[in-house]
Amino acid sequence: MAAGSPGLRINGARLLESLARLAEIGATPEGGAERLAFTPEDGAGRDLVRSWMEDAGLEVRVDGIGNVIGRRAGEDPDAAPVMLGSHIDTVGNGGRYDGNLGVLAALEVARTLNDGNTRTRRPLEVAIFSNEEGSRYHPDMMGSLVYTGGLDLETAWALRNPDGSQTLKEELEAIGYLGDAPLPGPVPAAYVELHIEQGPVLEAENIDFGAVTGVQGILWEEITLNGKANHAGTTPMRFRHDAGVVAAEAVLLARRLTREIPAQVATVGRMSFAPGLTNVVPGRATFTLDIRNPDPDRLLRAEDGFFSGLDAAAEREGVRIERRELARFGPAVFDEKVISLVEEVAATLGKSCRRMPSGAGHDAQMLSRVCPTGMVFVPSVGGVSHNPTEFTRDADVAAGGNALFAVAFKLLKS
Numbered sequence: 549m550a551a552g553s554p555g556l557r558i559n560g561a562r563l564l565e566s567l568a569r570l571a572e573i574g575a576t577p578e579g580g581a582e583r584l585a586f587t588p589e590d591g592a593g594r595d596l597v598r599s600w601m602e603d604a605g606l607e608v609r610v611d612g613i614g615n616v617i618g619r620r621a622g623e624d625p626d627a628a629p630v631m632l633g634s635h636i637d638t639v640g641n642g643g644r645y646d647g648n649l650g651v652l653a654a655l656e657v658a659r660t661l662n663d664g665n666t667r668t669r670r671p672l673e674v675a676i677f678s679n680e681e682g683s684r685y686h687p688d689m690m691g692s693l694v695y696t697g698g699l700d701l702e703t704a705w706a707l708r709n710p711d712g713s714q715t716l717k718e719e720l721e722a723i724g725y726l727g728d729a730p731l732p733g734p735v736p737a738a739y740v741e742l743h744i745e746q747g748p749v750l751e752a753e754n755i756d757f758g759a760v761t762g763v764q765g766i767l768w769e770e771i772t773l774n775g776k777a778n779h780a781g782t783t784p785m786r787f788r789h790d791a792g793v794v795a796a797e798a799v800l801l802a803r804r805l806t807r808e809i810p811a812q813v814a815t816v817g818r819m820s821f822a823p824g825l826t827n828v829v830p831g832r833a834t835f836t837l838d839i840r841n842p843d844p845d846r847l848l849r850a851e852d853g854f855f856s857g858l859d860a861a862a863e864r865e866g867v868r869i870e871r872r873e874l875a876r877f878g879p880a881v882f883d884e885k886v887i888s889l890v891e892e893v894a895a896t897l898g899k900s901c902r903r904m905p906s907g908a909g910h911d912a913q914m915l916s917r918v919c920p921t922g923m924v925f926v927p928s929v930g931g932v933s934h935n936p937t938e939f940t941r942d943a944d945v946a947a948g949g950n951a952l953f954a955v956a957f958k959l960l961k962s
């Protein structure tokens with residue numbers, strides 16, 4: 549079959565069964581899963597996948613940020629490994645496929661090689677990267693960022709959880725994933741990640757695979773607006789310093805920018821008012837901003853446009869702005885050879901494929917800083933993700949697993 553492999557196909561039923569079993573941990577009533585990074589549910593998910601790695605004969609190591617990496621030996625002891633992986637943490641009330649598919653398909657590649665007693669020149673590594681979602685600790689893609697040397701371990705360890713009760717290091721220890729494998733981690737020969745598209749393009753165009761060309765740039769900030777809490781009945785409008793009004797303007801400002809700047813997306817995904825009472829003018833508003841663009845200059849233009857508009861609104865209302873940067877990553881560009889290999893494999897499997905950028909962040913963008921990297925996308929039904937109804941058809945899951953296998957097999961021989 550594809551690209552010189554000996555005709556091996558993954559076991560699609562086994563991959564689907566693994567996805568279903570992992571989704572039982574932290575299962576949510578609407579059919580999704582919730583395993584927020586470093587919580588006991590995340591720990592239980594890791595325990596299960598780790599036990600499967602061990603059952604597949606992989607040698608498992610855990611590093612200081614909790615990345616779990618299972619290694620299948622190659623014939624050449626000096627050859628750098630081909631790494632496949634993703635994440636198994638989810639957003640709150642998330643889906644069963646985001647990240648999980650990439651990890652379990654990587655494991656399925658190892659299981660398939662085992663089934664055929666197939667030896668490869670390079671070792672194969674299956675990686676679970678910690679805290680890809682960034683829902684409880686920022687930035688997102690933290691495990692792969694630390695692995696590739698973009699964030700220092702001590703800094704990550706000292707971060708505090710959302711209620712401030714524990715550090716990240718304490719939480720890692722509590723779930724049993726404070727390991728001692730070296731960081732930054734050894735550089736693989738290549739990294740490949742299978743992922744659901746999380747958007748509508750492949751389904752709408754009736755295309756089987758995306759050969760991902762890169763990931764757009766992203767900025768996350770938490771913004772606090774400080775006004776003055778006061779009586780809702782007695783404070784004339786002209787005397788108010790209403791943080792809520794400026795926050796409301798911010799949401800519309802973000803939307804307006806997306807009409808002015810090509811390919812711009814912008815989201816205010818969390819907002820709260822304090823004291824948060826019916827009869828009190830909001831004295832404080834806190835919200836997050838997520839802006840993304842494939843073009844770094846346009847992303848900067850969006851950032852400048854947003855904050856100059858917010859400054860003007862805050863000044864009008866007599867409200868003070870505080871900014872806290874949570875994540876800032878430039879666009880990532882994947883390796884031409886890996887992108888072409890994905891296309892070649894798709895053709896050999898008789899599948900349609902198109903090149904496409906990724907709108908979502910992925911561990912692959914961090915690995916692309918250190919080694920040739922690529923991704924395969926499979927269609928997301930209705931383009932829905934970060935939602936319990938996230939769904940990818942069984943046939944597409946299996947086809948994606950076969951594509952990952954074929955790409956990996958070629959690289960393992962290289």
Ligand code: GLV
Nearest residue numbers: 681688907908909
């Ligand atoms: C990661 O899932 C992202 O927000 O892109």
Ligand code: MN
Nearest residue numbers: 646647680910
């Ligand atoms: Mn993901």
Ligand code: MN
Nearest residue numbers: 639646681934
């Ligand atoms: Mn996600």
